[in-house]
Every structure is written in structure tokens, then in C-alpha cells.
Amino acid sequence: MSIDESLLVRGAPGSPYTRKMLAVLRYRRIPYRFFTGGLWSDDQDLPTAKVELLPTFYLPDATGELEAVVDSTPIIRRLESEIPGRPVIPEDPVLRFLDYLLEDYGDEWLTKAMFHYRWYYEPDIEQAGAILPRWRALTRSTEEIEQLSTFIKERQISRLYVVGSNDTTAPVIEASYKRFLDLFAAHIKNGPFVLGRRPGASDFGLYGQLTQLATFDPTPVAITIERAPDVHAWVSIVEDLSGLEPSDDDWFERDALPETLGALLSEVGRTYVPVLLANAKAVDEGAETMTTEVDGCVWEQTPFPYQAKCLQWIRQEFVRLDPEDRDVVGDVLAGTGCERLF
Ligand SMILES: N[C@@H](CCC(=O)N[C@@H](CS)C(=O)NCC(=O)O)C(=O)O
Known part of the structure; x- marks a missing residue:
């Protein structure tokens, strides 16, 4: 094939x-x-x-x-x-694991901020409501587009619960996005990518969510530009890296990871990890709601079966490491909160 x-x-x-x-x-x-x-x-x-x-x-x-x-x-x-060539998965198993974890954080946690900001505040709802339908119906009449807009807005707002955005979790999601911006802006000074001078899958996971948060939806765009202009610029750079010529030594060395990476992992451990663990437990028990604490605040949402699988997959990636690599990963994660995953 x-x-x-x-x-x-x-x-x-x-x-x-x-x-x-x-x-x-x-x-x-x-x-x-x-x-x-x-x-x-x-x-x-x-x-x-x-x-x-x-x-x-x-x-x-x-x-x-x-x-x-x-x-x-x-x-x-x-x-x-x-398809060989220009891989985005690092060769070093330690980096490969960290890349996997941070890709998953982008896909599964940062997306909460993305979906929340898009469908929670009026200016964002209005803008997304006006533009999203046009991306698939540009040539239709304004009236048809209006109808599609109403349909999309109602549907998406009714799905905020899926990512766990509600009045209780809104402050948690927003504080977490702001901390992420500060930490990521600091980290890309050492990169400019998550794991060195060449991009890994984690860069693209974070980038995907940031194309919306940092460059489309008005509320998070304003926050991003004010707080972390480097992150805004980074998104436009990652969009097209076809001219980058990566080499094997462009990845960080496993024993010389910058402190800013540890700080980013601590943010993962502070937010995504407790939610992943509580979610998996709730899915396991067939509970209707899952409640945990993130950063001292209540986190309450409907359990999300897909994210129970995400936890299993992260664990599989960890178990797949040979014992020596696992110890190195353990050392990197020690004290970040991510060690609670295993
Ligand atoms: N885990 C999937 C998530 C893909 C996903 O959730 N896509 C959204 C759009 S960004 C979607 O299609 N949602 C279903 C819908 O809108 O009906 C991936 O990594 O590709």
C-alpha cells in the first residue's frame, strides 16, 4: 500500500x-x-x-x-x-515521547480555549458566525448564508459542554491560555520550535489551535498580540516551513533541554493532567459528570470518552520506551505534575 x-x-x-x-x-x-x-x-x-x-x-x-x-x-x-524524509517525529525516544505529550496537549487541551473563546463571547460568536459559513457557501445568497450562520452558531454553542466550557470553567480556561502564552513565548526564544531548531508534531498541534486563537477570533487574538506578539508571529512562520532545511542535530539534546520546556510541561501538569485523569475515571465508572480541581478551581464537565483513549495512548507511548529512556523521561517530568500520568 x-x-x-x-x-x-x-x-x-x-x-x-x-x-x-x-x-x-x-x-x-x-x-x-x-x-x-x-x-x-x-x-x-x-x-x-x-x-x-x-x-x-x-x-x-x-x-x-x-x-x-x-x-x-x-x-x-x-x-x-x-513517505520518507523531513520527519516531524524525533528519532530520540525521549524527545519522541515529549513531542507526543505536547502534541496531545495542543490537540486536546488548547482546543478547549479555542472552542471556548470562539463561542462564549458575543464579538467572537458574531465574527465566527459571519465567516465560517462563507468558507463553505461563498457563492450562495446572503439570505442562505444567514440561515447557515444561525445553524452553525446554535449548534456550536450547544456543543460548548463537549470541551468543558461553562461559567464555572471559563476563568480556568482563560487563565490557562494566558499562562500558556507567557510560557510558550519564553520557550520559542530557545527554539524557535518546541524541541529545537526543527519542528516536531507538537509544533503543528499547537500551531493548529493557535491559527484560530492567535490569528482569527477577536478576543484571544487581542490577548495574544498584547501579551505574546512572538507567538502571533510564530504562527505565521509555522504555516509554511517548506523552505526550512533541517538537520539531525537541530533537535535538542535530551540532557540539555531548556528550562522553558520544563515550565511548559508544568503547565500541562497543572491543567490537562488532572482533567485527563478525572475524565478517564468518570468514563470508566460511567459517571454523568466529572468534577475535579484545576489550579485550585472547580472543573466540571461531561465525561469525554475520546480523551480517556488519549490517556491510554500517552501511557502506551511511555510503556513503549525502554527502561533507560523511561528513566530519562521520568526525570524530565519529575515535579511537573505530568508524572501523575503513570
Ligand atoms: N482528533 C481529531 C479531531 C478533529 C476534529 O475534532 N475536528 C473538528 C473540526 S476542527 C470536527 O470535525 N468536529 C466535528 C464537527 O464539527 O461536526 C483530529 O486530530 O483530527
Whole structure:
């Protein structure tokens, strides 16, 4: 099975995971064909995925038949194994683990801030409501677009619970985004990427969410530009890294990781880790609500089965390490709160 023709990808500009994957493809110099649903997709006879998510990749299955594939994290790994060159997964297993953890933090925690800011405050709701429908219906009448806008707004606001955004958690999410900005701005001074002078999957995970938080939705954009202009600029740089020429020694050395990386991991341990653990427990027990504390504040949300799997996958990555590497990872994580994952 090989991916020999240029890849076909369906997505949307307002979808953080779509932006994540397009940036990976550009950096890896993998030719692709991208289309947004609605505008010119309907004439394509394409398979559908079991769970329809953006982005959707159309890839050959074991028999060579085209199938719809979703979920950016495993797709990145599949592309790595089938298309050589310019990898985004570090060779050093210690770095590979840290990269995995931070990619997951971007995908699963930072996305809470992304979805929260987009659908919580009026100016953000209005802007997203006006633009998102146009990305898939640009040529339709203003009236039709208005209808689509109302539909999208109502649907998305009604789904805030999925990421755990509510009046109780709003201050926690917002404080966490601001701390992340400060820590990440400090960290990229040592990079400019998460793990050195070349990007890993974690960069693209964070980038995907930041394309929205730092450059689209008005409330978090204003916060980002005021607080962390470096992060705003970083997003535009990561968008197209096709001209970067990485070399093997561009990754950090495992025994010379900058302190700013530890600080970032402490933020993961302070917020994402307690929620991951409480969520997995609630999913396990079939509870209707999960409640925990993040940073001394109450965190309450409906359990999210997918994130229970995320915890399992992180643990698998850890268990897969050989004992010596596991010890090194343990040392890096010690005191960050992330050690509670294992
Ligand atoms: N874990 C998936 C998440 C993808 C995802 O949640 N995509 C969103 C858009 S950014 C989506 O399609 N949501 C379902 C919907 O809007 O109906 C990935 O990494 O690709």
C-alpha cells in the first residue's frame, strides 16, 4: 500500500486540525490537493468516514481502495512511515515521547480555549458566525448564508459542554491560555520550535489551535498580540516551513533541554493532567459528570470518552520506551505534575 498520488484532503480554514495537517504537509513537502466542503466537493464521489471530522484524508486502504481517514495524530504517523524524509517525529525516544505529550496537549487541551473563546463571547460568536459559513457557501445568497450562520452558531454553542466550557470553567480556561502564552513565548526564544531548531508534531498541534486563537477570533487574538506578539508571529512562520532545511542535530539534546520546556510541561501538569485523569475515571465508572480541581478551581464537565483513549495512548507511548529512556523521561517530568500520568 502506498500513497503515490498527491493526497486528497477535505477541511476548512476555521478547523484547527485541518490547519495542523496542511502545515505538516507543506513542511514535509508532500504534494496534496485540498478542498473545502460545500464549495466544490459535491461533484466528487468520495467515501465517508465512520466519524465525520475535519480534516478528512482520502487514502488507499489495504486493498488499494480509497478510504476516508480521520484523526490527525495517527495520520501524521502513517505519513511518516509511508513517505520518507523531513520527519516531524524525533528519532530520540525521549524527545519522541515529549513531542507526543505536547502534541496531545495542543490537540486536546488548547482546543478547549479555542472552542471556548470562539463561542462564549458575543464579538467572537458574531465574527465566527459571519465567516465560517462563507468558507463553505461563498457563492450562495446572503439570505442562505444567514440561515447557515444561525445553524452553525446554535449548534456550536450547544456543543460548548463537549470541551468543558461553562461559567464555572471559563476563568480556568482563560487563565490557562494566558499562562500558556507567557510560557510558550519564553520557550520559542530557545527554539524557535518546541524541541529545537526543527519542528516536531507538537509544533503543528499547537500551531493548529493557535491559527484560530492567535490569528482569527477577536478576543484571544487581542490577548495574544498584547501579551505574546512572538507567538502571533510564530504562527505565521509555522504555516509554511517548506523552505526550512533541517538537520539531525537541530533537535535538542535530551540532557540539555531548556528550562522553558520544563515550565511548559508544568503547565500541562497543572491543567490537562488532572482533567485527563478525572475524565478517564468518570468514563470508566460511567459517571454523568466529572468534577475535579484545576489550579485550585472547580472543573466540571461531561465525561469525554475520546480523551480517556488519549490517556491510554500517552501511557502506551511511555510503556513503549525502554527502561533507560523511561528513566530519562521520568526525570524530565519529575515535579511537573505530568508524572501523575503513570
Ligand atoms: N482528533 C481529531 C479531531 C478533529 C476534529 O475534532 N475536528 C473538528 C473540526 S476542527 C470536527 O470535525 N468536529 C466535528 C464537527 O464539527 O461536526 C483530529 O486530530 O483530527
